[in-house]
Amino acid sequence: MGFGKPEERAYAHALEGLGTSPAETWIVGDNIDWEVVVPQRLGFHAIWRDPVGNGLPPGTVARPDRVITRLAELVEA
Numbered sequence: 041m042g043f044g045k046p047e048e049r050a051y052a053h054a055l056e057g058l059g060t061s062p063a064e065t066w067i068v069g070d071n072i073d074w075e076v077v078v079p080q081r082l083g084f085h086a087i088w089r090d091p092v093g094n095g096l097p098p099g100t101v102a103r104p105d106r107v108i109t110r111l112a113e114l115v116e117a
Contacts, residue, residue: 045074051082066105068114076102087114 044050055065062083069075069089076086080102088096088104089111096102108114 045071046078048078048082051079051084068108068111072097072100072102072104076104080105 041050041053043053051062051067055062058065062079066085066087067075067079068087070091072088076088079086085105087106087108088102090096090107090109093109096104096107
């Protein structure tokens with residue numbers, strides 16, 4: 041494609057493929073900027089994966105909608 045995250049057009053491309061809008065789309069990832077800061081600015085819901093449970097990096101302004109340590113948490117009852 042010649043572009044990728046955190047470029048805004050990468051998120052627009054994903055939405056086009058999914059056929060959804062940012063407001064109805066959740067993004068999950070372990071990069072605080074690429075999967076939380078930029079997507080939230082674009083209107084996505086953001087889940088940050090903190091695999092070792094260290095919590096948010098010091099000084100970050102990011103506020104994920106949810107923090108998980110394991111992907112399985114997304115499907116657990």
